[in-house]
Amino acid sequence: MADFVLKKRRDFVFALEEDPETTYTFPSLKSLTFEEAKLMTQIDEETDLVVKGKMIRDFIIAKVPALEGKGLSDMEYLEILNAYALSEGRDALGESKASPASSKSTGRR
16 A cells, blocks of 8 residues: 555636636646745735736736736736635645634634
8 A cells, every 4th residue: 555645636727708618727736836836925925916916917827828918807817816726725825724813812702
């Protein structure tokens, strides 16, 4: 019996509402390079929304160049990243299970 079994990577596949027949594939987090994983962490930690939005858009277009020129808004790129994060699991992106505010005791029981 094996001591370790590596699970198969599953890419994130999505479509745009106006063209549901065309699908786009974003690689599984497990497929990312260490540099790309670091960039995902930097995106997650960025607090300036304008900077974060550009980082998200640039990262998605780098991985799915066919989206460039589709007229997507910054918020739509954010929606894609959020759906990707949900499909991959938030823990894989480095987010804790409890936000800092919710992890503190409120004194209520």
